[in-house]
Structures are given as C-alpha cells and as structure tokens.
Amino acid sequence: MLRGKLVYLRGIERHDLKLLHQLENDEELMEWARFRPDNTVSMEELEKRYEDELKGNSPTRRTFAVVDKKTGKVAGWCSIRWWRAFYTTADVGLALAKEFRGKGIGAEVTRLLTGLAFDQYNMHKVELFTRADNQAMIRSAERNGFRVEGRIRETLYFNGKFHDGVQMGVLREEFRKAG
C-alpha cells in the first residue's frame, strides 16, 4: 500500500473491475484518458487485461485503486508500467472520477507513482503522455518535476479532428528537487 495525505494506493482486486468498467465506459473521462476510437470496453476485455495482475503474474505493470482517505471511496485508478523486464524507464497513467478532481489528488498520485518508480523499482526515468490540452495532467506532472519533452503533433484522433499530445518526463534528481 502506498500512503499519501489525501489518498492511498492499493493493488486492484477483482471487485474493483466493476468500478473500472463504469469509469472506462464514461465518455467524458475516457476522452481525457484513453485514445481509442470509441469509449467502450466490455467486462470480458477488462478481465482479460487485468488477469495477470490479479494473479500477481504481471512483470511489467502494476495497477492501483486510488482510495480517497476522507470518504473511503475508490476515486479512480492509476498504473505504472515498463515495456519489458529490466527497462529503466517507467510510464505512469492515472484517471479520477469527476467528483474527485481538482482537489490535489492527481498531483499526489503522480508523486506516489513516481516515488515508487525511483525508490522501489530503481527506475532511471519516469514518463507520461497526455493530450496537449490536458492542463490538469500537465500541471500534476510539473508539480513533481516533470517537464514537457516534446509536442507530438496531430497524433490523436477523436470527435472528427486530430489533436496534439505531449510527452513528459522526469529524472530522479528533478523529482527530488520538486519534492
């Protein structure tokens, strides 16, 4: 368990899939957090996606439920992954239900995941990718020492238009200085 001031992160359990299913089919949320052509995912697909993690068999990804300490409710989920075993760069992602946004939770979850990457997994660098207009994600990352490393032009397509993304990254010392 990773403890913060506002939330704690615990590994996802099978019973979390119901909420993940609800959130991952939420059109507004998934327009920010996922870039597939539609915003739907079946329970069967989710079960398949998380099966290895639920059994403790995933060497390249950890997904956590973000639990709001005040209410005890699951506020969203987040994950850290690396593309292969022994990679030294990790990639983080997070998404919160609307009612939990704008309260400092996103910045805290980014800090917890980035700290996990450096202090427990001995990663050299942490990266994330988001929509170029996702100010809440960009600021949550900047607060933790991330900087925009590049703007990826017209790489996302939804709602009849192409959209820019940004690639962000932070090194261990930059993360320390931000804390």
Ligand SMILES: CC(C)(COP(=O)(O)OP(=O)(O)OC[C@H]1O[C@@H](n2cnc3c(N)ncnc32)[C@H](O)[C@@H]1OP(=O)(O)O)[C@@H](O)C(=O)NCCC(=O)NCCS
């Ligand atoms: C992105 C997300 C995780 C950020 O978490 P959050 O809890 O809302 O953000 P915080 O309250 O911690 O705020 C972090 C910073 O962003 C700023 N911010 C928050 N919401 C904002 C908004 N809607 N517009 C502009 N800035 C915003 C805050 O002021 C703060 O900046 P500051 O430190 O300069 O004051 C959350 O908004 C979310 O889940 N959004 C939908 C899904 C998503 O976009 N996921 C990321 C996909 S890559």
